[in-house]
Amino acid sequence: MPECPVCGAEPMISDDPVEGELLECEECGVELEILALDPVTLGEAPDAEEDWGE
């Protein structure tokens, strides 16, 4: 199971994970992003300042 890059815990991954999907680490509460699948790789999500494009 993939680990949270911040606290090392194993966050719950949905059963149909998608690249770019956001989730929260239940342990430390940081927002994570699924960077890749097979295997699922996690990274900290960018902070949510302006969250839109052009």
Add this chain to the structure above:
Amino acid sequence: MPECPVCGAEPMISDDPVEGELLECEECGVELEILALDPVTLGEAPDAEEDWGE
């Protein structure tokens, strides 16, 4: 019949004139161009320096 703009003669026009068609005034020999049809209007053809585009 249209007149040669240079010498006033009436040059021979082909029976299927086309806009942009070149012809010679038999009288004064100048090169003419059919500028428009209905009625056929004649003008001096541009000199043939570099006669191509890009």
Add this chain to the structure above:
Amino acid sequence: MLLVKIGGGESINLDGIARDLAGLSGSFIIVHGANALRDSLARRLGVEKRVLTSVSGYESVHSDRDLIDVMLMAYAGLRNKRIVELLQGHGVNAVGLTGLDGALVRGRRNRGIRVREGGKTLIRRDLSGKPVEVNRKLLGLLLGDGFAPVVTVPLIDEHNVAINSENDDVVALLSAELRADCVIQLIGAPGFLEDPDDPASVVARLSRAELARREGEVTGRMKRKLLALRRLAESGTTRVVIADGRVDRPVTEALAGRGTIIG
């Protein structure tokens, strides 16, 4: 210094704007869009234009490399150079530039657009970003010698990559950095309309607070536009007017305040 934003709609009277500007004394900079041209070109070339709505309700175009190519053709190629041609025809020595040229407008790549898709919240990354810096030396060089810069997207980002951006944000940055006296936005309507379908519903004035209130009420494209307008109003420009770009002398009318005064 006058800043003229020319909207990207097809109904804009570009020749009228060029003729009007030729009559002005004093230097000016044009920033223009070409979204209508881009959309029709994308359709004709079979390039898909995907619109994303962020979780906080702002709408944006998903800018992948193919779309940037279409924008280079529509904004930087066709629209930019036809505006330059019109201005030259009226005696204005226009120079067309994108943010890439001489790194005229440096942007910062967006970190990611948050969207709702299939019941999930996803991060979508694309080639888009916000303008952060203007090459004032290049602008000064050109303005100093009597050239009229005609500017459009794309910008150049921190990785020297071409990115899409909101032209209104470029206007706000230029306005702040060059301390423009006046910014006029020429669009395909008589001004900011209370009801987009009713040309008679022009709002005479929009204060910053009013802009923020309306921004909170709408979503999509208009929300994005209101945000950019608020930034422009906050950039310290003395006078901002949204006016009709289709009339005979759009610049003169706008300078006379006919349209919506911002701020």
Add this chain to the structure above:
Amino acid sequence: MLLVKIGGGESINLDGIARDLAGLSGSFIIVHGANALRDSLARRLGVEKRVLTSVSGYESVHSDRDLIDVMLMAYAGLRNKRIVELLQGHGVNAVGLTGLDGALVRGRRNRGIRVREGGKTLIRRDLSGKPVEVNRKLLGLLLGDGFAPVVTVPLIDEHNVAINSENDDVVALLSAELRADCVIQLIGAPGFLEDPDDPASVVARLSRAELARREGEVTGRMKRKLLALRRLAESGTTRVVIADGRVDRPVTEALAGRGTIIG
């Protein structure tokens, strides 16, 4: 001053050229084509590309307004700005310009192309012409501040209208006016080929007389190219090289004389 002409073929290694140029000291100007890009765009947009062969055997494209629009998208938009982007990525402060921008290259409208059609000799007029004057002040302004101009058609004619022109003629004019030390033409072949289908048939050297002789023997596109090359050779440039634009370091190879030396 180095002048680099980048051919419009799709096989050209643009990134390699940008990287190579970044390593040079001294200023340079790029003139580039995009004919392959224009032709594919014209096809995709259903814009007809008509080729005319003049009575004296020279081939040219019939440039009507629709074709100029396609050229603005392909040359001035997509190709020009992608070259600027590549150069910026390698640390070269490139600025993309057409002849329209700041009236950088003024042209004179062709008086008419004489063609044989339906058994008649006809004059065909279009939006094309020959380069006659360069805005040396604008070039000096940019070069003086370390910018690298990336130039392409269209030109601006005596009526301030955008016109098509032969990029090789623009190179010849620039070379004469700026007294370039060296002109390199990077194409999709190892150099000037005796037999276009045999890459090994590179001609090592082509004198002006040789160019004139060959020009007399061929018709069509090649005749046009040979004429432009002869003009370039006559423009007084010390060194002209036609070299392979597809290799890893095209500029370095060309400067080392690998290809066809002209003059």
